[in-house]
Amino acid sequence: MGKVIVFVNQKGGVGKTTSAINIGAYIAEAGKKVLLVDFDSQGNMSSGVGVNKKKPTIYELMAGQSSADETIKHTSLPDLDVISASIELSGAAIELVDLENREFYLKNALAPVKDRYDYILIDCPPSLGLLTLNGLVAADEVLVPMQCEFFALEGLTLLLQTVKSVQGGLNKDLKIGGIFFTMYDSRTKLAEAVVKEVISYFKDYVFNTMIPRNIKLSEAPSHGEPICLYDPSCIGAKSYKKLAEEVINRG
Numbered sequence: 001m002g003k004v005i006v007f008v009n010q011k012g013g014v015g016k017t018t019s020a021i022n023i024g025a026y027i028a029e030a031g032k033k034v035l036l037v038d039f040d041s042q043g044n045m046s047s048g049v050g051v052n053k054k055k056p057t058i059y060e061l062m063a064g065q066s067s068a069d070e071t072i073k074h075t076s077l078p079d080l081d082v083i084s085a086s087i088e089l090s091g092a093a094i095e096l097v098d099l100e101n102r103e104f105y106l107k108n109a110l111a112p113v114k115d116r117y118d119y120i121l122i123d124c125p126p127s128l129g130l131l132t133l134n135g136l137v138a139a140d141e142v143l144v145p146m147q148c149e150f151f152a153l154e155g156l157t158l159l160l161q162t163v164k165s166v167q168g169g170l171n172k173d174l175k176i177g178g179i180f181f182t183m184y185d186s187r188t189k190l191a192e193a194v195v196k197e198v199i200s201y202f203k204d205y206v207f208n209t210m211i212p213r214n215i216k217l218s219e220a221p222s223h224g225e226p227i228c229l230y231d232p233s234c235i236g237a238k239s240y241k242k243l244a245e246e247v248i249n250r251g
Contacts, residue, residue: 002035002117004110005177005247006139008163011155012126014147015182017044018217019240020123023143025049025226026244028080032118035072038085039106039135040125046084049075050224053086061109062092068113076229081117093130102130103170107138128162136166141177143247146198148184148191153198177250180207180243209243211236 007020020036028034038045043053051073056066061083072081096102110120124135136142142163146152156179167174179202185191199206211217214236220227227237 002033002114002120003141004114004120004122004139005141005143006122006124006135007143007145008124008128008132008135008159009145009155010126010128010132010159011147011152014126014145014152015211015217016126016145017048017123018221019143019145019180019182019211019243020121021045021048021221022217022227022237022240023244023247024119024121025077025080025228026241027119027248028077029228030244030248031079032248033079033116034081035113035117035120036075036080036082037106037110037120037122038083039089039122039131040085041087041090042125043085043087044221045123046082047224048221049080049082049226051075051082051084053084055086057084057086057088058106058109059086059088059092062105068109072113076225080226089131096130096134103133103137106134110138128159132162133166133170136163136174137171139171139174141175143177144179145182146179148181148188148194150190150194152194156198176205177247178207179205181210183213184210185213207243207246209239209246211239211243214239 007016009016024034024036046053056071060066061071071083122135124132216231216234217236220230
């Protein structure tokens with residue numbers, strides 16, 4: 001059975017999608033089979049690995065309108081596949097509201113392919129709504145990308161409360177896989193202060209590798225490539241490679 005990891009942060013612009021793509025790419029480069037699941041109606045993960053958003057997408061899979069085999073698309077990396085998303089997914093949260101077991105649709109949709117992959121990485125929308133709840137119910141672990149700024153601390157508290165609530169009933173086996181810092185700038189005192197405070201509270205949950213601000217990481221998605229293909233020698237690529245190794249080593 002593959003390990004299902006969900007990337008969650010209700011705040012946008014923290015590098016969540018970039019992290020899911022590049023951690024997944026480096027895990028695939030390490031010889032593991034990886035499935036990326038784009039669960040955000042913006043579809044940024046899909047375009048970030050050069051995959052079109054044409055049907056069938058995750059929406060059709062959840063609705064039972066297509067099979068997993070019909071939905072999975074291949075990327076330019078041999079062991080990296082993706083289930084894409086499109087704007088239609090934005091209506092799914094509304095459609096799910098009145099359905100029975102509404103929190104389990106994503107988990108049920110991915111069940112037929114879980115044993116084909118070593119890792120399944122889910123990129124959730126920047127909110128704590130019903131779609132993100134589906135992601136948390138489907139996952140074994142939560143990874144939290146966090147920007148080094150003051151308001152990120154408040155958001156982290158709310159996110160962890162949500163995770164605890166899910167652990168209390170909908171997914172008792174859900175674990176916090178870890179917290180990692182993105183867009184880190186060692187020159188600022190604020191970044192240093194935020195890192196120290198998070199480490200003091202969450203200690204072993206915090207990954208050692210921090211992702212620095214790096215223009216190449218911003219450029220890569222527009223070329224439809226993970227950073228390991230776009231510019232493997234840049235500091236952003238080296239950092240994500242180390243972070244992916246940490247994810248693998250944590251088991």
